[in-house]
Amino acid sequence: MTDHGKPSSPQYNPGKGEGSPVGIALLGHGTVGAQVLRLMQEYSDELEHRIGGPLEVKGVAVRNMEKHRDSVPAELLTDDAFGLINRDDVDIVVEVIGGIDYPRELVLAALKAGKSVVTANKALVAAHYQELGDASDESNVDLYFEAAVAAAIPVVGPLRRSLAGDRIKSVMGIVNGTTNFILDGMDSTGADYDEMLAEATRLGYAEADPTADVEGYDAASKAAILASIAFHTPVYASDVHREGITNISPEDIKAARAAGYVIKLLAICERFNNEEGQEVVAARVHPTLVPRSHPLASVSKSFNAIFVEAEAAGRLMFYGNGAGGAPTASAVLGDIVGAARNKVHGGRAPGQSTYANLPIADFGEVYTRYHVDMSVEDRIGVLAEIAKIFTNHGISLRTVRQHQGEDHARLILVTHSAREKDLEDVVEELKQLEAVRGIESVIRLEE
Ligand code: NDP
Ligand code: HSE
Numbered sequence: 001m002t003d004h005g006k007p008s009s010p011q012y013n014p015g016k017g018e019g020s021p022v023g024i025a026l027l028g029h030g031t032v033g034a035q036v037l038r039l040m041q042e043y044s045d046e047l048e049h050r051i052g053g054p055l056e057v058k059g060v061a062v063r064n065m066e067k068h069r070d071s072v073p074a075e076l077l078t079d080d081a082f083g084l085i086n087r088d089d090v091d092i093v094v095e096v097i098g099g100i101d102y103p104r105e106l107v108l109a110a111l112k113a114g115k116s117v118v119t120a121n122k123a124l125v126a127a128h129y130q131e132l133g134d135a136s137d138e139s140n141v142d143l144y145f146e147a148a149v150a151a152a153i154p155v156v157g158p159l160r161r162s163l164a165g166d167r168i169k170s171v172m173g174i175v176n177g178t179t180n181f182i183l184d185g186m187d188s189t190g191a192d193y194d195e196m197l198a199e200a201t202r203l204g205y206a207e208a209d210p211t212a213d214v215e216g217y218d219a220a221s222k223a224a225i226l227a228s229i230a231f232h233t234p235v236y237a238s239d240v241h242r243e244g245i246t247n248i249s250p251e252d253i254k255a256a257r258a259a260g261y262v263i264k265l266l267a268i269c270e271r272f273n274n275e276e277g278q279e280v281v282a283a284r285v286h287p288t289l290v291p292r293s294h295p296l297a298s299v300s301k302s303f304n305a306i307f308v309e310a311e312a313a314g315r316l317m318f319y320g321n322g323a324g325g326a327p328t329a330s331a332v333l334g335d336i337v338g339a340a341r342n343k344v345h346g347g348r349a350p351g352q353s354t355y356a357n358l359p360i361a362d363f364g365e366v367y368t369r370y371h372v373d374m375s376v377e378d379r380i381g382v383l384a385e386i387a388k389i390f391t392n393h394g395i396s397l398r399t400v401r402q403h404q405g406e407d408h409a410r411l412i413l414v415t416h417s418a419r420e421k422d423l424e425d426v427v428e429e430l431k432q433l434e435a436v437r438g439i440e441s442v443i444r445l446e447e
Helices: 031-042 044-051 081-085 101-112 122-127 129-139 156-162 177-188 193-202 217-231 250-258 325-345 382-392 420-432
Strands: 022-027 055-061 092-095 116-119 168-174 261-273 279-291 303-310 314-321 370-376 397-404 409-415 436-445
Touching (some): 022 031, 022 081, 022 101, 022 325, 031 044, 031 055, 031 325, 044 055, 044 325, 055 081, 081 101, 092 325, 101 116, 101 122, 101 129, 116 129, 122 129, 156 217, 168 217, 177 193, 177 250, 177 261, 177 303, 217 279, 250 436, 370 420, 382 397, 382 409, 382 420, 420 436
Parallel strands (some): 022 055, 022 092, 092 116, 279 436
Antiparallel strands (some): 168 261, 168 303, 261 279, 303 314, 370 409, 370 436, 397 409
16 A cells, blocks of 8 residues: 555556546447437536546447438547547447447457446346456456446446445346336236337337347346345346246236236345355346335336335335436436546546355245136135145235136135245146136236
């Protein structure tokens, strides 16, 4: 250490000094990139005051230059992203391209060249969390990714900074705008799934391949990032149990409505002690029934909401715009300002923290609740046969409702919290029971 308490490492970043320009390379000029460029231009005077030096865009890299000739000044437009990154006058690289392999090469090249990186790319961060964090640590530069989770909602920053002194127990909520937009439309207006998906794509909410949204991959990436930061443990998208919304039918939505619930795609990240008493972490994404009185039930359109539960802070809720060009650009700009301040004044943003390195639980170890809707024979003893299966697996029933059909009964059971593995086994046994004509739906439930 020096006399001033600063590390004596040659890598310590003393800053370029007040008034120095900060060079930006913008990689991507699509839904998000175009808004980032617009806001950097529109707010340039204010941003200069906030940073302590002007932001100077050195280039905008795209795939097809022809598409962008009218909207990007000719002297900035390039299709040579690596050339742009490696310019001496570029201090910060902003990656808003999407995908995994190609942006990984770009981001690693940038970090290795000593450039700070701001990215909105959750797929990339969730696939290469540790590698990217290590590369930024080695070069002593910043890696920011606020926009990668829930677009405009500040949640990565609060978890990394404001809650860094607390112990997070769980993080859960709605983290995908496209699926919330679809489910909300189907629930509130009876809209058609395909129409809502087309509209979400038109509005710029959906990923380039919307399968990522509707099959839960996007939410799983965000869950992995949230769990990694919250539990100081590397959690990858492949560690997250994932189910999308493509199996949710209009009938499921109507039945949920009739029973006082709404279906939401939830991401749930938690730490708990497993049966061996070992502390583990788990992250999962699946359609979930939420009571209409629950705050998450009123999260409409493409909005997102995230609950954090911490030991000392208690419960916190983050709510806002979860997708779209301008809301995402707001988060990207916030990160650019943070990285630029450090380039001007010196110092570094909080680096990656994975010291806890907790084991990842199997999905079967997680505790959930089930809402099971089935058609059964309408005769004496059926309910007792069904209840016995639950009892044999140590699962207690919370509510039982029955509706009369013409030649059958519709039975709707809600369980108390139980191990996912036991619940799965129960459903398999129910399917084999002669008295059960069909399982209409099995949806997990949160209250
Ligand atoms: P778009 O598809 O709208 O834009 C992608 C941009 O990247 C385009 O300008 C495209 O160029 C450019 N690009 C693609 N391939 C290359 C390449 N090989 N070299 C250089 N440029 C390339 O995506 P979005 O703006 O919607 O998303 C960008 C990122 O932001 C993604 O990681 C996404 O997950 C994330 N994000 C998006 C949100 C949203 O609401 N849209 C919200 C939060 C995060 P060209 O135009 O020439 O094809
Ligand atoms: N496709 C994503 C969503 C964009 O719908 O939430 C925001 O990350």
